[in-house]
Amino acid sequence: MDEKLKLNLETLQKAIESKDKATLLEAFKTTPAIDLAELGNELSPEQLIYLFRAIGPALSADFFTELSQESKEKLIQAMTDKDLVELINSQPADEVTDAIEELPANLASRVMKAADPELRKDLNTLLNYKEDTAGSIMTTEYLEFREDVLVKDAIAEIRKRGRDAETVYTIFVRDQSRRFLGTVDLDDLIFAEPDTPLSAIMNRDVVYCKTSDDQEEVSQMFRRYDLNALAVLNEDNRLVGVITIDDAVDVMAEEGSEDFARMTNMEPSEKPYMSLSTWDNAKRCIPWIVVLLVLGTFTSIIISFFQDKLASLAILAAFIPTLLDTGGNSGGQTTGLMVRGLALKEFGPKQAGKVLFKELKSGLVVGLVVAAFAFCWFMMEQYTGIVVNSDFAGTNIWNGNCWTLEFFDASAKIAALVALSAFIAITLAKIVGSLLPLGAYALHLDPALLAQPLLTTVMDIVSLLVYFSVAMLFFPQLA
Amino acid sequence: MDEKLKLNLETLQKAIESKDKATLLEAFKTTPAIDLAELGNELSPEQLIYLFRAIGPALSADFFTELSQESKEKLIQAMTDKDLVELINSQPADEVTDAIEELPANLASRVMKAADPELRKDLNTLLNYKEDTAGSIMTTEYLEFREDVLVKDAIAEIRKRGRDAETVYTIFVRDQSRRFLGTVDLDDLIFAEPDTPLSAIMNRDVVYCKTSDDQEEVSQMFRRYDLNALAVLNEDNRLVGVITIDDAVDVMAEEGSEDFARMTNMEPSEKPYMSLSTWDNAKRCIPWIVVLLVLGTFTSIIISFFQDKLASLAILAAFIPTLLDTGGNSGGQTTGLMVRGLALKEFGPKQAGKVLFKELKSGLVVGLVVAAFAFCWFMMEQYTGIVVNSDFAGTNIWNGNCWTLEFFDASAKIAALVALSAFIAITLAKIVGSLLPLGAYALHLDPALLAQPLLTTVMDIVSLLVYFSVAMLFFPQLA
Numbered sequence: 001m002d003e004k005l006k007l008n009l010e011t012l013q014k015a016i017e018s019k020d021k022a023t024l025l026e027a028f029k030t031t032p033a034i035d036l037a038e039l040g041n042e043l044s045p046e047q048l049i050y051l052f053r054a055i056g057p058a059l060s061a062d063f064f065t066e067l068s069q070e071s072k073e074k075l076i077q078a079m080t081d082k083d084l085v086e087l088i089n090s091q092p093a094d095e096v097t098d099a100i101e102e103l104p105a106n107l108a109s110r111v112m113k114a115a116d117p118e119l120r121k122d123l124n125t126l127l128n129y130k131e132d133t134a135g136s137i138m139t140t141e142y143l144e145f146r147e148d149v150l151v152k153d154a155i156a157e158i159r160k161r162g163r164d165a166e167t168v169y170t171i172f173v174r175d176q177s178r179r180f181l182g183t184v185d186l187d188d189l190i191f192a193e194p195d196t197p198l199s200a201i202m203n204r205d206v207v208y209c210k211t212s213d214d215q216e217e218v219s220q221m222f223r224r225y226d227l228n229a230l231a232v233l234n235e236d237n238r239l240v241g242v243i244t245i246d247d248a249v250d251v252m253a254e255e256g257s258e259d260f261a262r263m264t265n266m267e268p269s270e271k272p273y274m275s276l277s278t279w280d281n282a283k284r285c286i287p288w289i290v291v292l293l294v295l296g297t298f299t300s301i302i303i304s305f306f307q308d309k310l311a312s313l314a315i316l317a318a319f320i321p322t323l324l325d326t327g328g329n330s331g332g333q334t335t336g337l338m339v340r341g342l343a344l345k346e347f348g349p350k351q352a353g354k355v356l357f358k359e360l361k362s363g364l365v366v367g368l369v370v371a372a373f374a375f376c377w378f379m380m381e382q383y384t385g386i387v388v389n390s391d392f393a394g395t396n397i398w399n400g401n402c403w404t405l406e407f408f409d410a411s412a413k414i415a416a417l418v419a420l421s422a423f424i425a426i427t428l429a430k431i432v433g434s435l436l437p438l439g440a441y442a443l444h445l446d447p448a449l450l451a452q453p454l455l456t457t458v459m460d461i462v463s464l465l466v467y468f469s470v471a472m473l474f475f476p477q478l479a
Numbered sequence: 480m481d482e483k484l485k486l487n488l489e490t491l492q493k494a495i496e497s498k499d500k501a502t503l504l505e506a507f508k509t510t511p512a513i514d515l516a517e518l519g520n521e522l523s524p525e526q527l528i529y530l531f532r533a534i535g536p537a538l539s540a541d542f543f544t545e546l547s548q549e550s551k552e553k554l555i556q557a558m559t560d561k562d563l564v565e566l567i568n569s570q571p572a573d574e575v576t577d578a579i580e581e582l583p584a585n586l587a588s589r590v591m592k593a594a595d596p597e598l599r600k601d602l603n604t605l606l607n608y609k610e611d612t613a614g615s616i617m618t619t620e621y622l623e624f625r626e627d628v629l630v631k632d633a634i635a636e637i638r639k640r641g642r643d644a645e646t647v648y649t650i651f652v653r654d655q656s657r658r659f660l661g662t663v664d665l666d667d668l669i670f671a672e673p674d675t676p677l678s679a680i681m682n683r684d685v686v687y688c689k690t691s692d693d694q695e696e697v698s699q700m701f702r703r704y705d706l707n708a709l710a711v712l713n714e715d716n717r718l719v720g721v722i723t724i725d726d727a728v729d730v731m732a733e734e735g736s737e738d739f740a741r742m743t744n745m746e747p748s749e750k751p752y753m754s755l756s757t758w759d760n761a762k763r764c765i766p767w768i769v770v771l772l773v774l775g776t777f778t779s780i781i782i783s784f785f786q787d788k789l790a791s792l793a794i795l796a797a798f799i800p801t802l803l804d805t806g807g808n809s810g811g812q813t814t815g816l817m818v819r820g821l822a823l824k825e826f827g828p829k830q831a832g833k834v835l836f837k838e839l840k841s842g843l844v845v846g847l848v849v850a851a852f853a854f855c856w857f858m859m860e861q862y863t864g865i866v867v868n869s870d871f872a873g874t875n876i877w878n879g880n881c882w883t884l885e886f887f888d889a890s891a892k893i894a895a896l897v898a899l900s901a902f903i904a905i906t907l908a909k910i911v912g913s914l915l916p917l918g919a920y921a922l923h924l925d926p927a928l929l930a931q932p933l934l935t936t937v938m939d940i941v942s943l944l945v946y947f948s949v950a951m952l953f954f955p956q957l958a
Binding site for chain 1: 763
């Protein structure tokens with residue numbers, strides 16, 4: 001690709017300054033709109049306006065769509081009404097809707113005024129669907145025919161109106177009473193006998209969604225059924241819009257980023273990272289850090305409560321971070337599996353019991369393996385003197401004085417205490433790590449929403465309580 | 480959808496047992512292949528074989544593609560050579576390749592033998608591309624024409640060969656010496672004058688990739704450029720394959736799950752969650768839990784080294800988990816941002832300096848806000864007696880004996896110690912959290928690979944060292 005993208009900001013600006021229309025037209029014909037738009041975001045509003053006039057609506061429509069929201073705003077503000085009318089009416093209704101939703105009120109109403117009556121009707125419809133529903137991402141520009149329309153008549157109509165539709169690869173078919181029936185692929189249409197009715201070549205294994213369906217669920221239908229376009233029906237089973245694969249792909253990426261953010265304790269943001277200010281960026285980070293710090297109070301309370309025990313057996317403190325990390329990491333694995341599995345529809349609420357049992361079994365295996373290893377490792381730490389029990393300072397294999405029953409007993413008790421606590425923490429973590437996202441999903445909440453922070457807090461509390469309880473069993477002098 | 484999917488396992492099995500071909504044919508015509516395949520996975524090999532014979536190759540091709548790898552294996556094992564020849568040659572080469580890669584050697588060679596010479600050639604080509612490259616996910620079934628071919632001749636050829644191509648919506652154009660030139664969209668072709676050469680209606684703003692390009696980068700091109708199909712070129716710029724949007728969507732989901740797994744310290748798995756055994760599942764969890772437990776040794780060493788300090792001021796231990804969590808969470812946010820941002824191409828290595836500076840600034844802001852809050856919160860904890868400094872046991876607002884300069888001094892020192900350590904930890908975490916994934920990316924490694932575990936370990940060490948150093952400054956009696 002690199003050799004094709006010879007166009008850079010400098011050559012683009014030079015062509016605009018010297019009003020070199022030929023170069024601009026050639027650039028717009030040979031460079032993808034998104035690449036042009038990334039350069040366009042660096043131009044001044046005046047340069048952009050000249051560009052739009054020089055290029056004409058056919059080439060500039062996609063270019064405008066791909067500009068950043070900031071550039072769109074600057075441009076709409078600086079444009080004359082006449083230019084704005086031309087620009088807005090060359091755009092698909094769903095793209096204009098997305099832009100309007102982010103515009104300040106005065107600019108939004110300028111855009112609405114600039115829209116043709118027909119476009120304005122579509123905009124009003126689309127603006128009324130709730131965010132994150134199928135209705136909010138669908139387009140109203142599609143091709144729909146009655147089932148008894150003949151192939152040749154459909155083709156003639158597509159030739160006439162095809163340019164205005166978001167996709168001509170899928171054609172939608174309805175019955176006399178406007179109820180949605182099925183789809184016809186463009187290639188099936190082209191290769192069919194001209195006098196066949198659409199009903200004879202229509203796909204009947206067709207999937208569809210409702211306007212109020214969640215956009216994430218809908219985007220997963222594209223992946224499951226390898227769709228190019230999906231019909232969106234209203235409550236009367238009438239086709240009111242169509243979602244195309246490019247919009248579904250954007251939703252998949254957006255929803256994936258949202259889950260990713262939540263799993264790392266951040267507020268999701270719809271703006272691209274590079275356009276976030278320092279404060280925007282910090283604002284995404286601060287809330288959960290503060291909440292987790294407050295929830296950390298529970299660990300402080302527990303440790304502070306047991307501080308006499310720690311003072312008399314300080315080596316206990318040395319294993320607390322490792323133990324808490326182990327529980328948190330183990331639960332985090334399961335939460336991650338649940339959030340991703342639910343998002344990709346690898347399983348649903350019906351399999352909750354099966355999933356929970358799977359995780360419990362896996363937790364017992366992971367817990368056993370890790371605990372066995374941990375016991376040996378913690379023994380090694382004490383015998384080599386890497387971690388020192390102050391009651392036995394200077395006792396280690398290098399000094400050769402560690403082969404006493406007393407040292408073995410004390411070391412083994414510590415190692416067993418941490419290993420046993422780790423086993424319990426790991427197994428419980430798998431259960432808590434499954435229950436939190438599955439529970440959220442059952443309550444129609446985003447499974448990722450509270451899962452990770454709550455998991456950390458619950459596991460920290462549980463691990464510490466287990467640890468100190470077992471410690472008092474093993475070391476009666478503490479009790 | 481639910482009302483359409485009346486077909487369930489019971490009715491399917493009944494139709495097979497009673498050899499009710501009509502019902503089976505109707506079911507296959509009105510139900511999406513993936514829904515049928517999920518039922519098919521529950522059938523016995525004998526039932527599946529009957530089903531394939533009853534349905535015929537046209538309807539069963541997609542059905543086979545969507546079956547689970549286990550079902551494919553069982554089926555191929557049980558099939559006669561004759562049935563296998565018919566099945567395999569009805570499949571696109573890229574699907575057969577994917578299946579072969581997972582089959583045991585004896586079954587893989589049966590499949591290769593069953594393939595027609597032409598399909599076998601394609602299979603051999605595809606099997607030679609390295610995993611996770613564009614070559615490994617492309618199909619060799621596409622439509623390619625010379626630039627001087629006329630529209631009417633291209634249409635005639637598509638009518639003849641279109642059924643064998645993976646996509647007819649994008650047609651690929653080459654020059655006399657077989658070099659790739661551009662694409663023609665099916666609708667442009669259909670609506671063009673019959674005697675126009677393809678070169679006149681071809682898209683020239685075309686993007687493409689090379690066989691050795693990473694599949695993740697390639698899948699992101701589909702999102703960026705809203706593609707339906709992408710040309711794959713060899714080193715001589717000749718078209719050797721095509722990637723279609725449905726395969727790109729699968730790659731996006733797979734790569735997203737891989738990053739998700741790595742961010743939660745798991746080994747990625749290509750198998751769906753529900754088909755993993757307990758041991759498979761545990762095997763994905765154990766390695767990083769063990770590695771992190773071993774790396775946790777550093778925290779044990781540091782705490783054990785300072786245990787005398789803890790014994791004489793045990794309240795210090797109470798804030799260790801909160802401090803370590805704060806550093807780890809803060810760094811985890813940044814690592815998550817980097818991994819996701821690099822995956823979605825929101826930024827690349829060229830912007831590394833800018834990104835690092837952005838995170839540093841954000842870290843300073845987050846650190847300041849959190850530290851200010853933390854100071855107040857930790858003061859509150861001590862004044863209310865939630866967390867008790869044993870030197871001042873029983874001193875709190877409920878007993879009214881906390882308004883002494885001595886208690887204020889001791890409490891403020893503790894609160895300031897933790898808050899200051901948190902500030903340093905948060906700021907450093909943003910830097911470490913950026914550097915690890917950006918560094919991995921610069922070394923052509925997966926940014927998510929080691930980022931999360933190393934981050935936790937580095938931050939735990941740094942936070943503890945900062946904490947104990949500042950503690951000795953604030954409490955000279957400890958030094």
